[in-house]
Amino acid sequence: MLKLLKILDYGLIRLVFYLLIAIGLVKFSIWLFKPLTLQIRPFDIIKEETVQRGQGEWVARRLSEKIRRIQGKLTEELPKPQDESSLPVIAIPNPILASPIETPLVPSDVQNSLPNPEFFRPFNFDIIGFINFFATLLQRGPILEGSVFIHNNIYEIVAEAYQQQWRVSAGSLEESLTSLAYAIVFNQLQKYPQENVTRFDNAEDFQSFMNARLEFETYLDDQGLARQSRLDHRLEKAIEYLKPLTEKNSRSILPFSYLASIYTCLNAPERAVIMLREAKTIDPQDSWVNATLDKVQSRLASQESTGQLGALNELSNQQAFELIRVQKAIAAAQKTNTEQPVKVAVLADGFFSSLKELNDRILASKSFVPDEEITQEASGHGTSIVALIAAIAPTAQIIPIKVLSSKGIGQDSWILEGLEYASQQKAQVLLLPLGNSSSESRPVYDAMIDRIKRKNVLPIASTGVDRSEVPQFPATIPGMFVVGTINNQQQLASFSSYGSWVSLVAPGVDIKTIGKDDKVQVVRGGSYSSAIVAGVAALVFSLQPDLSVTDVETILQQSAVTITTHLPENNQELKMRRVDALNAVIKAISSR
Structure with a gap:
């Protein structure tokens, strides 16, 4: 009986022995063929030359999280807009990488998952240290070690892995870790x-691109959920990140591809074409x-054939x-x-153009200058103003009224008849790009404009062209x-x-418009700054035709941006309100 037990005991021992060998072989095979891992050791935190180890593991884990997040974004698809019909997006760029990076991460040192070494030191032999030594030998892949130096509120990280050293610094630990994660x-x-x-x-350019991708991703995610101003801010930030990369003649097509997609969101397909051709x-x-x-290009061709694009x-x-x-406002x-x-x-002084896209926007034009047709304009001044308004307000129907002769001379009777005609045609915006240096009151005009405004017509004029603090006709x-x-x-x-x-200011220098002989020309003058505001006012009216003149004036002024301008003649600084088309449109939409 005892002999039998000994045989069984011996057989059991052998079975356990072989079983352990089998388990060891399996584990060795797994170790041998598993992917390489990047092991991130706890960081040394050095503040004012004093080593602090308490937060070292947290820093390692935080760095690991950031690296994983960046790696995930490389293979992640951009979200599709919730309502694709509301966006002119042509195509969303593909994922940056087709398959994930093969190197996974071990977020901290092995020793942090083992018990306190103080309990395992019989005969002053550091068993845990011995185990960690062999664990390090068994680590397949690079080990990242580093230190965080904190001095004068600057966080500098020095880290080493892949036989390479990185040194990054920023005003916060999060920023420094982010830069290091992108570098890795x-x-x-x-x-x-x-x-x-x-x-x-x-790595800095790579980080800029990924920041732009994040802004674009947030823009697409927030469609229909966030205010338009916030959405546009996302695209502006993305463009800020991407433009310097394209200007550096980057060897990567990614900045150009993303800018192209962003420009389609901004309804600027011609810019998208430029970026795509560069790519x-x-x-x-x-x-x-x-x-x-x-x-x-097909969309552009279609728009041009239907008169939506062109000059x-x-x-x-x-x-x-x-x-x-x-x-953006459009x-x-x-x-x-x-x-x-x-x-x-x-x-x-009239209007004349052979461009179909302009003529299609003209409604009930008329001349009040004796013996001169509406088309008899010498300089193309009226045409250039009409074109500028048409470019800003896509639904504007423009009524050119000739009250100045081909020599640029006007009479009160012609202008008053023109004002009356504009009122009869139920114009909502009335632009007077004319005037002289007189600052005298003209009661007949005062009465006419008062009557027109009571019919809900917004009259707009420039300050005049003689630099002064005194208004000049028709600003008087x-x-x-x-x-x-x-x-x-x-x-x-x-x-x-x-x-x-002065109600508002607007750009009126180096303005591009269509003038005489349908040629694009660069002009300057108060006529063009007032034409730009007239176009923005028309945009506001197009969204809410029932708004009162007072409402539109309020929207234009409250949505304007405060700027500071310097007068060199008396070394004076003035604060003025500059028109902002996008703000005005957003305010008009929100006031419904």
Whole structure:
């Protein structure tokens, strides 16, 4: 019996022994073939030359979280807009990487998962240290170690892995860890030389691109949930990150692709085409770029054939429009799908154009100058103003009224008849881009404008062209919405008058418009700053035709941006209100 027990005991021992060997072989095989891991050790925290180890593991885990998040974004698809019909998005860029980065992370040192070493030191032998030594030997892959130096509220991190050292610093630990995480991921990406994401010049450019991607992702996520101003701010931030990358002639197509998609969101397909063509020169074989370029060009061709684009579209790409955010305002208004036609009367020296896109916008033009037709304008002044308004207000129906002769001379009777005609045609906006240096009161005009305003017509005029603190006709008329002129650097134009009687200022220097012989020309003057405000007023009316004149004036002024301009002649600084088209549209929409 005892012999039998010994045999069984011996067999059991052998069975356990073989079982342990089998388990060991399995574990060794798993270890041998498992992917390489990046092990992040706890950081040393050094503040004022004193080592603090308490937060070291938290720093390692926080860095690990940031790296994982960045890696996840590389293969994540951008969200589709909740209502794609409300956006002119042509195509959303593909994920940055088709498959995940193969190197996973171990967020902290092995020793932190083991018991306190003090309980395992029989005979002064550090068993845990011995185990950790072998655990380190068994670690397949690089180990990242580093220190955080805190001095004068600056957090500098020095870390080393992949036989490379990184040194980053910022005003907060979070910012420093973020920069380090991007540097590490950018290093990991170098094993994918065929991918566009590896073609950035450095980790800083890679981080800028990923910041832009995050802003664009948030914009798409928030469609229909956030206010338009907040959505546009997201796109503005994304463009701020991406533009410097495109200007550096980056070897990656990613900044160009994302800018193209963003420009389609801003209803600027012509800019999207430019970006896509740049991307194609970098990588002619990229399928997304080629397919998207074909779609955008097809859309542009379709719009041009229906008169939606053309000469007027050339006016959208100018600094004055960017300053007051005209294109964004148009896009925001169009998304409401509620725009109504608006009548805008322009009293000038006539109108003549062979452009279909302009002539289609003309309504009931008339001349009050004896023996001169509406088309008899010598300088193209009236046409250039009509084109500018048409470019800003897509639903504006413009009524050109000739009250100045081909020599630029006008009489009171012609102007008064023109004002009466504008009222009869039920214009909602009335622009008087004319005047003289007289500051005298003219009761007949005062009575006419008062009567017109009571019929809910908004009269607009410039301050005049003789630099003065005194208004000049027609700015002298009570109730007139008076517009001063600034340049694109937001300084008062040398010819513009100023004073508390000025309602708003707008760009009126280096303005691109369509003039004589249908040619694009660059002009300056109070006529153009007042025309820009007339166009913005028409945009507001198009969203809410039943608004009163007082309501529109309030919207224009409350949505304006305060600027400070310097008068060199007396070293005086003035605060003025500059028109902002996007703010005005948003305020009109929200006041429904």
